Amino acid sequence: HRTGISDARLPFLKHCSASAGCNCFMSSPVEDKEASVGASVVASSSADDDDDDNDSNETTKDALSASIPEESNAKANATDKPMSKSQRKRQRRWEMAMEKKRRRKQQEKDTKRAKALAQGRDLDEERRLQEERTKSGEGARKREEKWLERMKAADTSFRVCIDCGYNDRMTQKELNSLALQIRYSYSCNRKAEKPVYYSVAGLDGTILESMKKVQGFPEQWLKRAFSYSERPLFQLHPDKSKLVYLTSDSENTLDRLEDDKIYVIGGIVDRNRLKRAAINRAEQNGIATAKLPITDHLQLVTTTVLTCNHVFEILLKYRQNGNDWKKAMLDVLPNRKEAQAKDDEFAASGANDSATATKETHKASAA
Numbered sequence: 001h002r003t004g005i006s007d008a009r010l011p012f013l014k015h016c017s018a019s020a021g022c023n024c025f026m027s028s029p030v031e032d033k034e035a036s037v038g039a040s041v042v043a044s045s046s047a048d049d050d051d052d053d054n055d056s057n058e059t060t061k062d063a064l065s066a067s068i069p070e071e072s073n074a075k076a077n078a079t080d081k082p083m084s085k086s087q088r089k090r091q092r093r094w095e096m097a098m099e100k101k102r103r104r105k106q107q108e109k110d111t112k113r114a115k116a117l118a119q120g121r122d123l124d125e126e127r128r129l130q131e132e133r134t135k136s137g138e139g140a141r142k143r144e145e146k147w148l149e150r151m152k153a154a155d156t157s158f159r160v161c162i163d164c165g166y167n168d169r170m171t172q173k174e175l176n177s178l179a180l181q182i183r184y185s186y187s188c189n190r191k192a193e194k195p196v197y198y199s200v201a202g203l204d205g206t207i208l209e210s211m212k213k214v215q216g217f218p219e220q221w222l223k224r225a226f227s228y229s230e231r232p233l234f235q236l237h238p239d240k241s242k243l244v245y246l247t248s249d250s251e252n253t254l255d256r257l258e259d260d261k262i263y264v265i266g267g268i269v270d271r272n273r274l275k276r277a278a279i280n281r282a283e284q285n286g287i288a289t290a291k292l293p294i295t296d297h298l299q300l301v302t303t304t305v306l307t308c309n310h311v312f313e314i315l316l317k318y319r320q321n322g323n324d325w326k327k328a329m330l331d332v333l334p335n336r337k338e339a340q341a342k343d344d345e346f347a348a349s350g351a352n353d354s355a356t357a358t359k360e361t362h363k364a365s366a367a
Contacts, residue, residue, distance in 0.1 A: 147224065150195055154225060157196050158257050160185075160315055162308055163233045163245075164202035164267040166277060172206065174269040179210040181269070184309035190224045192316045197225050201233040202267075234285060237262055245282035248305050250289035253296065257318060265308050272305070297326040301338045310334075 083091065116123055133139035162182060167175060182200060189195045203211070208230070211217050218228065229236045237243060245264045246254070257263070264287070266278035282289045292314060294304045306314075310332055317328035326341055333339045 150193065151225060153194060154196055156259055157194070157319065158259050158315075159197040159199070159262045160265065160312055161199045161201055161233065161237065161262055162265050162267045162312075163281075164200060164204075164207060165232055165281065166266065166268050166270075166274065167202070167205055167207060169274060169277070170269060174271070175206045176210065177269040178267050178308070179207045181308040182207070182211070182267075183214060185312040186221060186224070186226055188309065188313045188316060189226070193320050194316070195225050196316065196319070197227075198312075199226070199236065200228040200267075201231065201236040203228045204230040233264065240285065240287050243287045245278060245287050245289045246291065246311060247278040247282065247289055248291050249276050249279040250291045252288075252290045253293050254290040255293065256323060257315065263315060265311050267308060269307075272303075292329070293325050294329060297342060298329055298333075298339045299342055300333075302336065306333075 113123065130139070133142075162185065164178070170178070182203075185198065189198050218226075233243075234240070242260065242262050243264055244254075244261050245266070247266060264282075266281070268274055268277060270277070279289055292304075292306075292311065294300065313332045314328050317331050318325060321327045321331070330339060330341065
């Protein structure tokens, strides 16, 4: 270019193709606001054809140098732009939710403290002893002994696996939700009276990166009956005869849990978008399917589709409660499901019918 302005200095302009000796520049039709500012400055500096080329160069460079800080100031002002009305509402809702969460935690803490004091416990002494056990390693040793004691029956029990074979069909928000459900399942298993061996297949990509941010993953998790692999389900567990894929679309109802089976939970968080994805995957690979006996024992006002961690916890509770499906599901299902045992419903219905018949008898007697 005859003006001597390099492409690195002026990336948003291109040379005019009208004449080989022309000094004018014009902006690219796809460039942004910065391009239009620079183009107008250069065009104004080259309008006078009688000026010397060197003078034109100095004028153009000075003008461009002056325009750069102006554009930076404009960008800085854009970042200071006040929030919109909807943004302020979202910010306010978030602040209120955080404040409510803080108050709830403080209330729970105060309740526990008051209960301990009512029992005559010396909290300061307990805290001192706990610190001593932590320093000496006695606390960790006792926890490990208790865990090993609880895990004795796990070798002869069923196992559970979450299949993350649907990651490419879910959004980032859904993947984050699935990562949380995997964490909830691990927490339930670690605290359970009768834990089971828990594995996750196809754990890679975004979910794996999210899990690596969790403190103790995977080193501490692997010590608590947990395992994971980036390999797909059918490579991690090649014996398909031991697999039972749990899905609400199955026609087979799960009557009992068999100790030699691996129960697979589809890692799907689709907001009712990926219909029949789990059962199609199982049938295509020749795997047996089954569904939890929810409708056999409970009456729900919402869908019977559950999250991964709820299904996982129901399996744990079934074993813990002596193979009682109804009690296991009532203990786990959230309040929003409004779950009610069917025998309770029938009992309530029978009581209402009896009360209605008694009223009618009294009316007939009075008449």
